[in-house]
Amino acid sequence: MAIIKQAARQTLGQLIGANNPVVTVPDDSQRQYSWTKKEVDVYWADIEKFKDGRESGRESSSEYFIGPVVTITAETASGRALLDGQQRLTTSTILLAVIRDILWQTNAPEAKLSANNIQRDYIARKSGRKDPMEYFLVLSLFDRDFFRDYIQTWSEISGECARTEAATRPSHHLIKDAYNNLYAKVRSRLQSMADDEDRLDYLDLLRECLIYGLV
Template identity: 30%
Template sequence: MQQLEAQEVSLHKVFSSDYDFRIPDYQRPYAWDVEQAVQLLTDLEESLDRGKDEPYFLGSIVLVKAKGNAPAEVIDGQQRLTTLTILLALLRDLTEDPDLRSDLDRLVTEPGNKVRRLDPKPRLTLRFRDAGFFQKYVQTKGATEALRILKEETLPTDAQKAVLRNARALHAILADWSEDRRLDLVLMLGERTFLVVVSTPDLDSAHRIFSVMNSRGMDLSPTDIFKSHIIGALDEKTSEECARKWEDAEEALGRD
């Protein structure tokens, strides 16, 4: 097994130029439902109410990532990273403070830095079918208002429909909060909220970690694990082609 690293990383470092998250096409689509998205916010709110010194752990993610390099292929953790991005985007678009809006936008998107040779880009890139939609309606500053008025039946993928439903549900909760309470949540997310980031430069090692973690209670189906192993082992061009054929079948027949 190649060198494995596991460390606690604060959320403001997770959503920084240290990581360029990408969801491979062979991964399952974004599939969290409203109950899971709202539960994440509820857990954060409960932690917020318990006190200012208690750290909050959001669980773990598994990456294929070379040490010192930003590109990070997400093997496990897509659902959590996508939902957190939606949450940060909503907080960004709800705040009346322009400085806070800019700070939150930098968590959602890399603004670019000529000195460090960083191009502007999203912190998280979803699979090919959903990446453009997510960037347009979530990651672009001010875009979540346009997202929430879309008609679900017009969206082409289940993942996009899930993004819409979850954004509406989270917005309904956050919009009822005061500006000060939303600021308290932002401060908690930035200062004392952590993910355990497990990374290895070797895809086979990452898949073994993924399989072990998901054989112990996480809600991925055997089909998801099978798809990850088989399509993920193909060369890049073949992997993309097979992943899209797989998704065509999922859209036609339903994931179940």
């Protein structure tokens, strides 16, 4: 028997991540990733506006409500089935992966450590060398393998995902497009900054907005 939990305020970091039950899109829902450039652009504009307001110190900008997320937890299960909120959580995970990848590419030891922490804390990790990878957001069977290959299964040695899976569905192409779109937007913002310290500060503040500010 499933239990529908009461409504509760949670940040993105409290919903997905290493210290939380895994969030899974049920296979029988037949839902796939569907956000186009239009939705991703609106999402990014909202994140940027929220980030700017949060940095200004305005109390009204301390949190950004991204909408309701509905999960069901079975009495005997350690994970949660995601009924509503797939597009927002998937796109937020993609943006975290973008921050991770750009941090790694700066080649600064501090940045590489931050990239590893984002991966382990909010995307996927292995408890031990021979243990299977634990993914904190599990998409339905339509997108699961591609999303893992393109976004989640990341090497702390090379700083890259394998990306060997062919994009065989429209949703796979949308996942790639969302990553490339967000990557280009973050890179564009970084190009206007004078030095590496400013760039690292920007990436760290963007990470904080996602993890602690999105509610």
